[in-house]
Amino acid sequence: MEENDEQQRKIAGVVKWFDGGKGFGFLTDPEGGADILLHANVLRNFGQSSVAEGSQVTAIIQKTPRGMQALEVLEIRPPAAEPMPAIADLCSATPEEVALLPLLPARVKWFDKAKGFGFANVFADKADVFLHIEVLRHSGFSDLAVGEAIALRVVDGRRGLMAAQILSWERAVAEARLVQPGGGAALAKLRLVAGAV
Secondary structure, three states: OOOHHHOEEEEEEEEEEOOOOEEEEOOOOOOOOOOOOHHHHHHHHOOOOOOOOOOEEEEEEEEEEOEEEEEEEEEEEOOOOOOOOOOHOOOOOOOOHHHHHEEEEEEEEEOOOOOOEEEEEEEEOOOOEEEHHHHHOOOOOOOOOOOOOEEEEEEOOOEEEEEEEEEHHHHHHHHHHHHHHHHHHHHHHHHHHHHHO
């Protein structure tokens, strides 16, 4: 076991593909080695059930008899792809304006990747929040599981409430600690609201 521990290293790889149905995917090795297995359980331990292709994943990896495998996900950064496509309800909001919106704790009601949309419920609120596949992808997800805990930045669109950004619960808690004014108070508020459900 100690020999394996010495082979652990930290990498920042890019998601080649991830299939939640199969329960795994692969990261590219930034040093040019073989692809790195990313198992769904390792991803779930980070707080996400999926990850978008092209996302950058910082992880601890280790050589196993079957090849390199991610042991722990430390950070996921959404793909640095093209700008957000025009979605009617989001057209007027800039990324900077979206970043200023409060994070609201929510749970996925349902999401159908094939249809390209789904809904979530903000804790302590009965109204549905629309989740669009492009917002999901630009937030670093490829799919969402029913009941998954997430955090949302929500806009009031022409057809009702719509997620402008989706974060894993763990990332939202970390962001509340570091980014928002009164990080400790923001974190306490997130916990208070989550505990009320």
